[in-house]
Amino acid sequence: MLKWKLHYAWIILFVTFAALSAVQGIRLSFGAFIEPWENQFSLDRGTISLISALSFVVYGISQPIAGRLIDRFGARTILLYSTLLVGLSMMFTQWVTSPWQLFLLYGVIASIGVGGASNVAASVIITNWFNEKRGVAFGFLEAGFSVGQMVMVPVSLFFIQWFDWKMAVAVFALFLLIVIFPVLLLLLRNHPAEKGLHPIGGSREEENASSQIASASKLPVRGIFRSRNFWFLLLPFFICGFTTTGLMDTHLIPFTQLCGFSTTVTGSAISLLAAFNTLGTLLSGFIADRWSSRKFLATLYLLRAVSIGFLIVFVSDPELLLFFVAHPSLLILFSISFGLVDFATVAPTQLLATQHFKNYSMGLVMGWLFLSHQAGSALGAYLPGMIFEQTGHYTLAFYVSVFLLVGAAVLNLLLPESVKATSHEKACTE
Secondary structure (H helix, E strand, O other), X not given: OOOOOOXXXXXXXXXXXXXXXXXXXXXXXXXXXXXHHHHXXXXXXXXXXXXXXXXXXXXXXXXXXXXXXXXXHOHHHHHHHHHHHHHHHHHHHOOOOOHHHHHHHHHHHHHHHHHHOOHHHHHHHHHHHEOOOHHHHHHHHHHHXXXXXXXXXXXXXXXXHHOOHHHHHHXXXXXXXXXXXXXXXXXXXXXXXXXXXXXXXXXXXXXXXXXXXXXXXXXXXXXXXXOHHHHHHHHHHHHHHHHHHHHHHHHHXXXXXXXXXXXXXXXXXXXXXXXXXXXXXXXXXXXXXXXXXXXXXXXXXXHHHHHHHHHHHHHOOHXXXXXXXXOHHHHHHHHHHXXXXXXXXXXXXXXXXXXXXXXXXXXXXXXXXXXXXXHHHHHHHHHHHHHHHHHOXXXXXXXXXXXXXXXHHXXXXXXXXXXXXXXXXXXXXX
């Protein structure tokens, strides 16, 4: 009788997924605390938003720094103690008595921890444990962000409504400190060799040779920025951040309110977007393992451009806008279509990075990639708001986004096909 045994890499994937879901879900629940903090500390919306902006900047800057620390101390250590730092920050947040303490604890200290417990460390761990099925693993990992958002935001709203905001942050702190941190401490490992195992897909001679060369003498960091391929990957990822976390995560709700949709319709649309975002990230990893990642990325960016173009059609004409508002199913259709291609770009981007830049510091490569994504997110949150202040609508911001997304697709197609993808396509045609 055959016995099926679970490879430890899947346990690594699950605990890393749990850590990202918890930490990033807490980060994405910031909006639930805006009104309670305004009332508690007599602050206006602009000041509270400044805390979020500071958090955004610190989180972005921490990405390449985390990459460098991962090279020195290992991804497990950075992910482990970053989770601990976020948990402690949340614990102390419940006792703040003035706004500057919120700026320090949430805007700076917790955000440093969030930067460490992010895709940068997780990507390095997955690369170490998966020589095959990396796309699936990256997709599952990225789904942790949307799953965390779907779970943590309602949980925070529940505790704020029935107790207060201090109870909500205390629950988050205890969950990180009592559940997530011990699980990571007990189960997470940097390399399969620490458990006497090989990665999924086995150890490859060429990868062993390259890793020995890299450990003896890593290629200089400046070489990454001289590579056209790196810019063909980094610039589209900047645009990805501009059009997702920046534009839609920040301005979709104000846009629907401006159109005149009810709170119920808007809430349903956002929930469906998050749900299909999870589905899209899982499917993207599966597809990235079986098709050219550069062609897949270009397709995703073009589909995202089409989904935003769908909004442009209705907002460009008053009669069409009235028809749009009178038929909420059209907004639901947009949410589903955009959700499927929202975070779906992350897994193939990570996969391409591991294929094209495996001789460089992977932590640093991922750090710069996600810094670019955060920079795009910051610009995508600010620029549409500024355009709205000048014009009274988001139409121009949507046009800019479509133009950028088409450019991102072109840049991804300029990437050379990876050796793995080429050999896979040849095998499929034989």
